[in-house]
Amino acid sequence: MVSLIDVAKRLVLGRPFRSDRLGETLLPKRLALPIFASDALSSVAYATQEILLILTLGGLSFLHLMPIPAGGVVVLLAVVVLSYRQVVQAYPSGGGSYQVVAENLGDFPGLIVAAALLVDYVMTVAVSVAAGVDNIISALPELNPYRVAINLGFILFLTAMNLRGVRESGRAFAIPTYAFIGAVFVMVAVGLTKTLTGHTPMAESAHYQIRPEQTGLSAAALAFLLLRAFSSGCTALTGAEAVSNGVPAFRKPKALNAARTMTWMGVIAIAMFSGVTALALITKTKVTENACDIIGFPGNCNTAAQKTVIAQVSAAVFGGDSFPFYFVMVTTALILILAANTAYNGFPPLNSILAQRRYMPRQLHTRGDRLAFSNGIILLAVVAAALIYAFGGSTTRLIQLYILGVFTSFTLCQTGMVRHWNRALRTAETAKERLRIHRARAINAFGACFTGVVLVVVLITKFTHGAYLVVIAMPILVALMWSIHRHYTAVRAELEIDPDDLETLPGRMHALVLVSGWHKATQRAIQFARATRPDTLTAVTVNVDDADTRHLVQDWERNHVGIPLKVIESPYREVTRPVIEEIKRQRKSRPRDVVSVFIPEYVVGHWWENLLHNQSSLRLKARLLFEPGVMVTSVPWQLHSSRARYALPVEHRPGEIRRGITGSDNLPGSGAA
Missing domain, CATH: 3.40.50.620 (HUPs)
Known part of the structure; x- marks a missing residue:
């Protein structure tokens, strides 16, 4: 007799897969893009908004400076994509930043990167789902009191889908991802066309005035404001490394397919981010950290939620009651929520690698019924749900914890790649091969310097706004992993057979x-x-x-x-x-x-x-x-x-x-x- 628990498990997860069917779960590029790139693509929906939130602290007069931090984000995204293409080709076995750093810089730096990535993946789930719910509430404000419950419901749904297996979740998430890409490109095309033909769209917040929180900024204060805006806009880079962690999930040739997927991800993300940012400037969209700083804000500024930037831009281009507006809102909410899927496909394999090397509990190394790393998926869901509950589902509060781990892994990974290429030069036999290695090393060296500077900027500008929690959490995670490894090492040594014992x-x-x-x-x-x-x-x-x-x-x-x-x-x-x-x-x-x-x-x-x-x-x-x-x-x-x-x-x-x-x-x- 089959128990009710078994019946429910089969309904949710489906039938178990044999181990020899693992090859059937490998992904073609058309499914790999929505699975591994959804986080980077979805950040288009809030990266522009994060820049605006900081610039409006100085008032309306600073909004014209938006192209400066936005341009820096575009350049940085291009550098990171090029850098990680080198990682994919040099380390096709997966592991991404952790494997690169552990093999080239040592175990301890590798654990620092692992801790940074684990924090980043958890934050990806929390921030993506919270941002998606924000857009739902922008279209349906009456749902605001149920914000946390809606967030938790979506996390439960994502967990169930990923427990069914990578390939099946990819099929489910491909249509919303491509629909979002199409919706944003159509919105940008229509908005720019209207502008060029003399019918410039205007956001509903275009006539608002803003009460600045900082006035009379000195040159140094202005530079700090721009740096802080740039660091906030760097949320557009979250998930850029996900492809390098998931190379084993691609069909053969794995490295080539992963590199092409990463290139398409970079091109699409840069084009979408640039288009949304341009429309935000054209439509004079305004958004602030505190709604009460907006002069003329309708309703109670203490309880009513501001509409997101992409919602205001879409309403300005298509009209707030039109079908295209709601289509943009629905696809934006879906892609933001499904962007958490990037973490579901990065967090469990990373834990599996760490568990294989005895830095995490061995239970995280094994696959479940559907050949997914079920224990890692459940662990990710539990921690992300706890964060959502603790921070009330607030994107603004959660996102402050987000960027530090990303750029820690970026910087150390690119530094590790420089050492990797240095070693490769010693064994290079032809001039053509040496030229290729020199070019790759130059790309990674520039990426290491660039992301290192950004890491310092992010740490300084976001430390007091919540990043200090990540600074505390990462050493704790490193110490925990080191303790687990020491325990396993001691047990192995204790269990070694002594000839005298026989x-x-x-x-x-x-x-x-x-x-x-x-x-x-x-x-x-x-x-x-x-x-x-x-x-x-x-x-x-x-x-x-x-x-x-x-x-x-x-x-x-x-x-x-x-x-x-x-x-x-x-x-x-x-x-x-x-x-x-x-x-x-x-x-x-x-x-x-x-x-x-x-x-x-x-x-x-x-x-x-x-x-x-x-x-x-x-x-x-x-x-x-x-x-x-x-x-x-x-x-x-x-x-x-x-x-x-x-x-x-x-x-x-x-x-x-x-x-x-x-x-x-x-x-x-x-x-x-």
Whole structure:
């Protein structure tokens, strides 16, 4: 009989895949683009807005400076794409920034990058979903009170889709991604056409005035404002490295297909970002960190939400009640939410690589039913949901934590690639090959310098606005991974076989069967114990209740069991401690002997039945595991409810192991069933 949990799991996830079907899940470029590039493409929807939010701190007079930080973002995005093309071609096995840094700069810098990427992936989910919900609320303001619940619902949906497998999630997310790309390009084309023909569109906020938070800026303050605007606009680069982490998911030739996908991602992202930024300037779109700084803002500025930049631009180009406007809003919300899928396809494989190298728990290395890294997917969802809840689903508050990890990995990765090319030059045999390596090294060296400067700028400009939390979190993650690695290393060293150990064999084996009454479960446990052919075999019960103990002794003598029954007194009605003390007494006189403890257990078919039985066997087993020279064997007895649930025959041979929920009343002194 199949349980309801199994039925629900199959409905959500589908049928499990065999391991030999892994090749069938590899991605063509048309599916790889929406899977790995959706984060970088979706940032177009809020990168322009983040620049405006900072420039408006100085008032309207600074909005004309927007091309400066926006131009810097475009140049940086081009540099990063070119740099990571070199990573894809040099490291086609995946691992991206972590593998590059670990192999070229060492384990500790590699862990710094791993921590940065893990933080970045979590923030990608939180920020992308929150930004998508912002656009939904821009079209439907009445949903604002349910912001957090909507965010959590979308995270649950994304988690379920990714648990179904990479290829299937790619099919589901391809149409919204391409629809968003088409919608933005059409919006930009229509907006620019109207402008060139003398019908310049105007945003609804074009007539607003802004109450500046900073006035009379000096040259230094103005430069800092521009740097801060640039660092905020650098959110457009989030997810740019995702392709390099997911090369193994591509079809062959993997490196070539991944490099082409990255190029298309860069070209499309730059074109879309430039178009939206140009339209924001043309339509005179305004948005502030605090709605109350807008003079003429309709409604209560403390409770009403401002419309996003892309919503205002779309309304200006198409009209706020038109079908194209709602189409742009729907596709924008979808791409922002689905952009989190980039993290779902980057976070679990990175954890798998770290787990393989013993820096993360081994459970994160294995694949689930659908050949996806299920444990990593669930872990990502839980942490991202916690952030959404903690920050109230606010994109503005969450995004301050976002960029630092991105540029940490960018900078160290490009530095590692420079060292990689330096080593490659020593083995280059032809002038053509050396020329190619010199060109690649120059690209990565420029990328390292550029992203390093941006990292410093981001750290300075965003530190007090929330980035300090990332500065705290990353060292904690590094220390955690280092501790996990040290633990695994110590365990491996401890478990290494010493030749002397082979000569030190146990002296004798003593079997103890713990009983509480004479019944079928006790009889089976004794049969199992006899089958191991111990040197001595003794039944043990703890006297918790005098009447029960006398009844057990009488049954033992009447049935001629054939092995001695030892009664251990327990004046304080404990079970665990008297058994442990008895075992210690036996081993004290014969330390080379082994004691094997057999515990009869019931197997029931329903969780509520398990609650009705004494669980003291769990405590006893847990305590016995810490005793040297002691082995613990659970001997199950399947009750009728378990046989009915799992379609087991009513009678079956002793020794068969059946599925079920274990619970036991059979500890000595716990009372007969």
